[in-house]
Amino acid sequence: xxxxxxxLEQLYYTAGNKAKAQLIADYIAxxxxxxxxxxxxxxxxxxxxxxxxxxxxxxxxxxxTDPQLFAMSYDYVGEVSETVAHLWPHSEAVxxxxxxxxxxxxxxNVAKQQVSKTLADYLTMMTPSQRWxxxxxxxxxxxxxxxxxxxxxxxxDYGNKDIKEIETLWHAVTPPYTxxxxxxxGKADKPDIENAVTFHPVMLSxxxxxxxxxxxxxGMWQIENKYDGIRVQLAVNTEKTIQKISxxxxxxxxxxxxxxxxxxxxxxxxxxxxxxxxxxxxxxDGELLVIxxxxxxxxxxxxxxxxxxxxxxxxxxxxLNKKKPAKSLMQSNPVGLIVYDAxxxxxxxxxxxxxxxRRKKLAAWIEHKKIPRVFxxxxxxxxxxxxxxxxxxxxxxxxxVEGLMLKRLxxxxxxxxxxxxWFKWKRDxxxxxxxxxxxxxxxxxxSSFYSxxxxxxxxxxxxxxxxxxxxxxxxxxxxxLDNWVRRNAIGRFGPVREVKKELVxxxxxxxxxxSNRHKxxxxxxxxxxxxxxxxxxxxxxxxxxxxxxxxxx
Amino acid sequence: xxxxxxxxxxxTGLFCEPGGFYIDPMTEVTTALVTHGHADHARAGxxxxxxxxxxxxxxxxxxxxxxxxxxxxxxxxETITFNDVSVTFYPAGHILGxxxxxxxxxxxxIVVSGDYKRRHDPTCPPFKxxxxxxxxxxxxxxxxxxxxxxxxxxxxxxxxxxxVFPKRCHLVGAYALGKCQRLIxxxxxAGYHKPIYLHGAQLKLCDLYQQFNIDLGELxxxxxxxxxxxxxxxxxxxxxxxxSDRWSRSLPNVRTVMASGWMQIRARAKQRNAELPLxxxxxxxxxxxxxxxxxxxxxxxxxxxxxxxxxxYQAEKMGYKARALSLVGYDEEEQGGD
Numbered sequence: 001x002x003x004x005x006x007x008l009e010q011l012y013y014t015a016g017n018k019a020k021a022q023l024i025a026d027y028i029a030x031x032x033x034x035x036x037x038x039x040x041x042x043x044x045x046x047x048x049x050x051x052x053x054x055x056x057x058x059x060x061x062x063x064x065t066d067p068q069l070f071a072m073s074y075d076y077v078g079e080v081s082e083t084v085a086h087l088w089p090h091s092e093a094v095x096x097x098x099x100x101x102x103x104x105x106x107x108x109n110v111a112k113q114q115v116s117k118t119l120a121d122y123l124t125m126m127t128p129s130q131r132w133x134x135x136x137x138x139x140x141x142x143x144x145x146x147x148x149x150x151x152x153x154x155x156x157d158y159g160n161k162d163i164k165e166i167e168t169l170w171h172a173v174t175p176p177y178t179x180x181x182x183x184x185x186g187k188a189d190k191p192d193i194e195n196a197v198t199f200h201p202v203m204l205s206x207x208x209x210x211x212x213x214x215x216x217x218x219g220m221w222q223i224e225n226k227y228d229g230i231r232v233q234l235a236v237n238t239e240k241t242i243q244k245i246s247x248x249x250x251x252x253x254x255x256x257x258x259x260x261x262x263x264x265x266x267x268x269x270x271x272x273x274x275x276x277x278x279x280x281x282x283x284x285d286g287e288l289l290v291i292x293x294x295x296x297x298x299x300x301x302x303x304x305x306x307x308x309x310x311x312x313x314x315x316x317x318x319x320l321n322k323k324k325p326a327k328s329l330m331q332s333n334p335v336g337l338i339v340y341d342a343x344x345x346x347x348x349x350x351x352x353x354x355x356x357x358r359r360k361k362l363a364a365w366i367e368h369k370k371i372p373r374v375f376x377x378x379x380x381x382x383x384x385x386x387x388x389x390x391x392x393x394x395x396x397x398x399x400x401v402e403g404l405m406l407k408r409l410x411x412x413x414x415x416x417x418x419x420x421x422w423f424k425w426k427r428d429x430x431x432x433x434x435x436x437x438x439x440x441x442x443x444x445x446x447s448s449f450y451s452x453x454x455x456x457x458x459x460x461x462x463x464x465x466x467x468x469x470x471x472x473x474x475x476x477x478x479x480x481l482d483n484w485v486r487r488n489a490i491g492r493f494g495p496v497r498e499v500k501k502e503l504v505x506x507x508x509x510x511x512x513x514x515s516n517r518h519k520x521x522x523x524x525x526x527x528x529x530x531x532x533x534x535x536x537x538x539x540x541x542x543x544x545x546x547x548x549x550x551x552x553x
Numbered sequence: 554x555x556x557x558x559x560x561x562x563x564x565t566g567l568f569c570e571p572g573g574f575y576i577d578p579m580t581e582v583t584t585a586l587v588t589h590g591h592a593d594h595a596r597a598g599x600x601x602x603x604x605x606x607x608x609x610x611x612x613x614x615x616x617x618x619x620x621x622x623x624x625x626x627x628x629x630x631e632t633i634t635f636n637d638v639s640v641t642f643y644p645a646g647h648i649l650g651x652x653x654x655x656x657x658x659x660x661x662x663i664v665v666s667g668d669y670k671r672r673h674d675p676t677c678p679p680f681k682x683x684x685x686x687x688x689x690x691x692x693x694x695x696x697x698x699x700x701x702x703x704x705x706x707x708x709x710x711x712x713x714x715x716x717v718f719p720k721r722c723h724l725v726g727a728y729a730l731g732k733c734q735r736l737i738x739x740x741x742x743a744g745y746h747k748p749i750y751l752h753g754a755q756l757k758l759c760d761l762y763q764q765f766n767i768d769l770g771e772l773x774x775x776x777x778x779x780x781x782x783x784x785x786x787x788x789x790x791x792x793x794x795x796x797s798d799r800w801s802r803s804l805p806n807v808r809t810v811m812a813s814g815w816m817q818i819r820a821r822a823k824q825r826n827a828e829l830p831l832x833x834x835x836x837x838x839x840x841x842x843x844x845x846x847x848x849x850x851x852x853x854x855x856x857x858x859x860x861x862x863x864x865x866y867q868a869e870k871m872g873y874k875a876r877a878l879s880l881v882g883y884d885e886e887e888q889g890g891d
Contacts, residue, residue, distance in 0.1 A: 012819065013828050065697075066870075072863045073698045077818055086698035086817070128700075441797060441826075494824055 001097040001126075003031050004039050005133035011144040020146055021154050028158055028181070035100040037176025042137050043144065044151040046175055051107035051138030052115050057084060060116050064089055081135035085128040094125040101176065107138065149263045159184025164201040164415055167264040171235075171255065172196030197235045197255050199264040200283055200343050200351075201415035205405065205422035212406075212423060216385045220410070222355060223380040223388075225395060226403040226424055227338055228313045228511070229289035230320070231262040234337060236278045239347070259288070270322045273330045274337060277372045282365075283344040284337065286377070290315040291336030294373045308336060308375045310400045313525065314513035336373040339366065340405075343413060351413035358413065380404070396427035402510070403427045429508040430550055431530055433541040435463055436503050439485040440496050442470060449478055450485035450497065453529070455505055457520065457544045463501055464520035464544055467509070472529035481532065504533040504541050512550045520544055522551070554659040556687050562878060567665065567689075571658055572638035574603075576665050586640065588667030589651035590615070590730055603627050605642060607650025607677075607765060611730065614761050627652075629678075645669035646680035647835050648731030649762060655683050663687040664849070670834070671841040672704070675738055676731075676767055680845070688851040689878060692859030693836040694814055697867075701814060701838040704735070707831040708743045711810060714829050715786065721808040722784045724801055726793035726825070728813075729755045731835050733790050734762045736812055737769045739833075740788070748773045750784060752791035752800070781805060797826055814838070846873065 007027045014020050024043070028036050041047045061070060061084045074083045098106075103122065110118050119138070123131050136142045152170060156163040161184065172193035173180050182188035236257040257278050259268045268275055271288070290311035315333050319325060342362045343351050350358050366376045380395070382388040392404050403426040411421040434455035442451035452470040456463035473481065484503060491498035508530040515523035522544070559570050566578040574584040581598035588594055588604075590611030595604070597616035601623040602609070612620045627633065629652065632641045639657040645667050653666040662685040669680050669691070694701075715723060727733045733755050740749065748771040751759065759772055775781075775789060785805045795801060796809055811827035814834025822830035837845065846854055846868055854868045855878040868875040 013822065013830065015826070015828065068866055069697050069863055072860070072866070073696050076696055076860065077698055078820055082819055083698060086700065495826075 001100050001103060001130060003027065004100050005130040008133045008144060009129050017150060024154050025158055033178045033181060034176035037178055037181060038100045038104050040151060040177055041175030042142055043146055044148040047140055050140055052119050054139055056116050057135060060120060061087065081132055084135060085131035088123045088131055090124040092124050097125055148265050155184060167199050167201050169193055170199060170264060171258060171266060172198040197237050197258050199233060199260045202233060202262050202285060203413050203415060203422060204417040205424040206417060208423040208425040213388060214385055216388050218383045220408060222407045222409055223382060224340060224377050224405045225401045226405045227287040227289060228400055228402040229287040229316055232286060232288040233260045234284045237281045238279050239281045270319060270325055271335055274335050274373055281347040282342065284339045285341035285343060286337045286339035288335055288337055290333045294334040294336035308338060312400055313511065336375060338375045338377045340377040354410045354412060355407055356409040392425055429510060431506055431508050432547055433504050433533060433536065434466060434507050435501050435538045435541045436499060436505060437463055437465055437501060438496050438498050449482040451478055455507060457542050457547050459544045466520045466522055466547065467524040467527040469507060469527045469529050477532060502538050504536040504538055505529050506531040506533055512547055514551055522547055554661060556661050556663040559658060560663060569638060569656060572635035574635055576654060586654055588654060589647055605650040605652050610761060611650060614757050643681040643683050644678040646671060646674055646677055649676045649765065651677055661686050665689045668836060670837050671845065674735060676734055682848045685849065685851050687853045687855060688849050689855045689857060692856045692861050692864040694838050695842060695860040695864035697839045699817060699838045700840060701832055701834050704739050704833055707833050708739045710829065710831060712743060712745065718808055719786045721806045722804045723788050723810055724796060724804060724807045725788060725790045725810040725812055726796045727790050729792050730758050732812055734759060734769060736833065741770050746770060750775050750787055750789040752795055754792045755790055843867065
């Protein structure tokens, strides 16, 4: 437990992904199994259960400290785990502490009535920072700024493997990942995942260039809408035979279906409405969207007949990152899948077939299966570069579509970003002239420079913040801006500086949505600084009203 | 006569009416009694100042020889009188020259403890428990979450980091008066005898400490280092404000260290962008505050600058009458050097 707590402590204060990765790699190299595997699970968010509930912690501290003093302390510290870690009144140091594995094991097996007592005993053994680590671990609330994807990359680097191999294995193995880790160290065989539902690294596209459009040859390409949802992979195998009794690989997962993001994060828990109807043995590649007629169609099993009524990205956003979505939300914002490719159908691997062949099989399969909430992406036609351009501008008039996808009909399904196979042609970004209001120092290579900016639009005489952005500068501009902020700062709120409302940015963004969260009532999607308008007076920047005109539908 | 009738706060600070003097006033006054040299307690320009000889020296170093027209050195433990008010300075254990002040008037004793701590500090004599009717205590760290670890632990963290990151310049933010010197002494005690490099703002006060025969070992101003790359793997001490400043960009591969009592709270450390927070304070932590109230055992506790609510609540729970005394201007950290 000491090593894990030290690791968290260091990760918490270390800035920069590289330095964090170095710390984690050192930990993996120097910590025995199965402790290190549990630590990886905790960081990657793959622990399957809470050791104790937040409420258990709150009750426990209320029994052991003065509630008034706790309330005043919590008010100041701002976080329950840390407040408890400092306020826990009993201390009987034990050295060494029980291992991480033994703590996980204890909580996994302890009777419900004993959880609180067990936690209390552990807290008494520990220092405040160890207590904090335990409380964060036990409520699965580690926030250390390391994504699951980074953990996979760190593991890949540790074992000198391609991250795709880790991604493929990841969902088929479970904590404490003993075999996986030993395989990475060359001490064990690669985990066998033949029957498991797992993520298959996806094929990605390149942005299209003018020359690609000019060289467009009709008949060679599949043209589709580029939908404004999120790319997902649906992996299902409900037909697993129970034949792996000889299994020495006890870590193999028994999950039957899963929805993955394009980076391989398992997002199944957010979309039970999509997954519940899935049966079979397939891996589908498609776009997850809020589809307004998805659920009603589900009842009649007509999903693939009526065209999907696609809602905005904003509607989908409300469904993302929900650990357990409310029923009402699933009813008001039902999700569906527009499928554009298949890697596996009926248990058969299709990746070595051409897109044309895969598409034929996929269309027939969807037609035949009529799975609720699953739609086939429709294809579009163009017979010349000129028609293609016309098609693009026509498609972009529809705000629920982001542009066009062009995929070579003769391309096999190759994970990664192979050249010349798939292209995306996004619609031109929207732009707004906004005034910078606040600045904050950046991180990593931008650290100590003011490089994160909040900007606003006019409502009458008042500026209201509409967004925040930090990308889009050259190093030269960054220095100049940093200098400008220093000379024009008028106030300070913690690390944030307020600046004179004098400098205009041309901000590019993909879409604007209504938002209750912001005073301005709007939220921009993917805002980035396009140009710094040193020349433009602030009072000529755009109004909030003008921005609201751009809201979808 | 109850002190609340003759010791009052106004916009300038704490005023003793029958004695005609202020304690640690914010602005220029006729007569000022100064507990210690931190800038939010010791201001320049008074007509007449009473303070320990170290505090006067600190004020002269900061504000010049003529920082006050009349400068009176007080001897600790010796009583002086202002009209009918008897005044005695006692050590407070906060920084070099720091004092608490006992006022006696018409049968009542009140102790203005200033800033103080109860831990060992080689640069000043320990806090003296002075029995009184009213104790005025600070509450900078007046919440039970604040328990400062032994300074040796924190110094170990820094030395450990130097071993793990031998090529990174360890830039330590520490207030120029008190914290900086205590940190240096603790490093020397832990066996660190390499030169320690200083930001310009730390130099004069370190010189002053050395004039008072406090050995700080070899100190080198960063400005005298020709090739800043040679500072890789070394310790540089700078005021906290310089950590994220332009100045620090000339240093090689900086690891930001911050020495302050606030570093116990993660969010505070994060706000400071501290990669290595060291919990080192020249103030009392919560247990020390409670211990002091118990030992002094006054009839009343007046609580000032800090988190008064919790300490008042606790003092009342312990059976003391407690009230908040709002004093203007004492800055928690930036000036005060916790």
